[in-house]
Amino acid sequence: MNPSKSQDTANESEFTVIKQAAMQIELAADPDQAIYNILSICSRQMGLNRGRVFLKEANSDWLFAAYSYGLTPLEIERSRFHLKEGITGKVMATGQAAVVPDIDLEEDYLFRTVDRAALPQEPVAFFALPLIRKQKTVGVLTFNRLKNRQRSYDRDLAFLKIMATFISEILAVHQLIEQQTQHLKHENEQLRQVALGQGSQYGIIGESLALTQALDKAARAAATPVTVMLKGESGTGKEKFSRMVHRASHRKDGPFIAINCAAIPKDLIEAELFGYEKGSFTGAHQQKKGKFELANKGTLFLDEIGDLDLDLQSKLLRVLEEKSVTRLGGVEPVALDVRIIVASHKDLQQAVNDGRFRLDLFYRLNVFPIDLPPLRERHGDVRILARHFLDLTNQDYHSNVVLARETLGYFEQYDWPGNIRQLENVIKRAVLMANEHGIVSVATIQNILNDERGITHDTDMTKGQAPTPLMQSQLTPPVQDFQQHTTDTLTRSYWKVNQEDADMLQAALKQARGNKTRAAKLLNMTPRQLSYRLEKLGI
Numbered sequence: 001m002n003p004s005k006s007q008d009t010a011n012e013s014e015f016t017v018i019k020q021a022a023m024q025i026e027l028a029a030d031p032d033q034a035i036y037n038i039l040s041i042c043s044r045q046m047g048l049n050r051g052r053v054f055l056k057e058a059n060s061d062w063l064f065a066a067y068s069y070g071l072t073p074l075e076i077e078r079s080r081f082h083l084k085e086g087i088t089g090k091v092m093a094t095g096q097a098a099v100v101p102d103i104d105l106e107e108d109y110l111f112r113t114v115d116r117a118a119l120p121q122e123p124v125a126f127f128a129l130p131l132i133r134k135q136k137t138v139g140v141l142t143f144n145r146l147k148n149r150q151r152s153y154d155r156d157l158a159f160l161k162i163m164a165t166f167i168s169e170i171l172a173v174h175q176l177i178e179q180q181t182q183h184l185k186h187e188n189e190q191l192r193q194v195a196l197g198q199g200s201q202y203g204i205i206g207e208s209l210a211l212t213q214a215l216d217k218a219a220r221a222a223a224t225p226v227t228v229m230l231k232g233e234s235g236t237g238k239e240k241f242s243r244m245v246h247r248a249s250h251r252k253d254g255p256f257i258a259i260n261c262a263a264i265p266k267d268l269i270e271a272e273l274f275g276y277e278k279g280s281f282t283g284a285h286q287q288k289k290g291k292f293e294l295a296n297k298g299t300l301f302l303d304e305i306g307d308l309d310l311d312l313q314s315k316l317l318r319v320l321e322e323k324s325v326t327r328l329g330g331v332e333p334v335a336l337d338v339r340i341i342v343a344s345h346k347d348l349q350q351a352v353n354d355g356r357f358r359l360d361l362f363y364r365l366n367v368f369p370i371d372l373p374p375l376r377e378r379h380g381d382v383r384i385l386a387r388h389f390l391d392l393t394n395q396d397y398h399s400n401v402v403l404a405r406e407t408l409g410y411f412e413q414y415d416w417p418g419n420i421r422q423l424e425n426v427i428k429r430a431v432l433m434a435n436e437h438g439i440v441s442v443a444t445i446q447n448i449l450n451d452e453r454g455i456t457h458d459t460d461m462t463k464g465q466a467p468t469p470l471m472q473s474q475l476t477p478p479v480q481d482f483q484q485h486t487t488d489t490l491t492r493s494y495w496k497v498n499q500e501d502a503d504m505l506q507a508a509l510k511q512a513r514g515n516k517t518r519a520a521k522l523l524n525m526t527p528r529q530l531s532y533r534l535e536k537l538g539i
């Protein structure tokens, strides 16, 4: 071949190799792969063998082969040089490239990595180039090649300088990615801790993204006087969040007053909310402050706001607009300084569309909505909550019950229509029904859930349709007064008394050694409710 033609071909193939090597910079996120590819290209296409990239070990004066091509694991392990040792050490110290034309004639060549016998018998050359970043030597790139080849040392050196630049670039980009990832991880962890800390401080347990987002919003709302609307299915923690907003706000030393608009008979709720003057209606024997007045300088939580009838809705709107309340039968308005938090498991927008909720009131209340996720969307939280409720129940019952591993798995795939309240209730019941070894099996949980099949969980928030009221027990004792009524309604939500509950009542009695007051406490009901149920069930 004529010499200039062969030179052209060599240039062309070198250019192709450089292009291939340059493309590896795109892989900088995976430096193992990117640098391995470059060292492999150098060996296979340029005859530059046993490529190694030496970097400094953290907090030591030793260099090690962080990346290599064509070396055995043992050779890689032996590739360690002190900063003052050999040619590699010199290049690291001086930042100058070194070419050893014949390693057998070079005193500083240590033969540490590869035995001489393992190399070709003919003379072998060695190249060592500094890897430079911001004028600092950060590592050394080394190769062997046969001494007697057509390509000049200068030409190989020039080519390797380009490779060293690519490798330095890859290391730098990788370091940047690592730093940024670490920074983001750190930031994420801090945010997670803040959100978790916010929650656990207020007894709100869980780590899921959906919950953390809700916690973050609640924390923001707490810092302002804004009206908050908590939206979520029954048992998702609306009351718990309302307490958090109050306690995290500057009103925390003021009163927190909660009222469940659905639990109070229609004809009594107005007096409950706004108060009344003595003699204003039959039975009003003395003046009474309403919830608004009681919540002055604090927070008023109006739960199930969607259950207020239209007439009361307009009265409520007036109070909110005028920031004052006039007791029933009174004339003097009382000025109010109250943060309002409302909650509804109903879709209030739908209620507005259906003409069941006033649009102007909706706008006044829906200033800062916070969606509370149902348990089925809080991935990972079911396990944490289950363990949390188990600990609490074990403490309360002085027991040491554990959940079988499969039980936790079963919990995770269950839909939890009654959300956290249902999970809490199921755990309490499960502790009472654990086997003689104190283990709760999946079968026990299935029995408990089967018992509950008659309960209609009101999930209007997700379905956007008219709610079906929670099934009330046929055996509900007569209501004594508002307070009792409210508490009873909350406790009763998951109590559907039927023959199947007999087992549980008996288990509680056994655990309480026949003491009904203690058994009632274990079951989260009043002694009167327990006696009533025992009587009806003929126990």
Ligand SMILES: Nc1ncnc2c1ncn2[C@@H]1O[C@H](COP(=O)(O)OP(=O)(O)OP(=O)(O)O)[C@@H](O)[C@H]1O
Pocket (backbone or CB within 6 Å): 203, 204, 205, 206, 232, 233, 234, 235, 236, 237, 238, 239, 240, 241, 303, 345, 385, 420, 421, 424
């Ligand atoms: N994230 C949570 N961590 C621990 N316990 C929780 C959490 N959320 C709710 N709970 C518990 O679950 C039960 C139901 O919560 P809460 O009463 O706040 O729900 P709700 O949405 O107001 O229900 P409803 O709409 O039926 O009134 C309570 O016993 C509460 O303490």
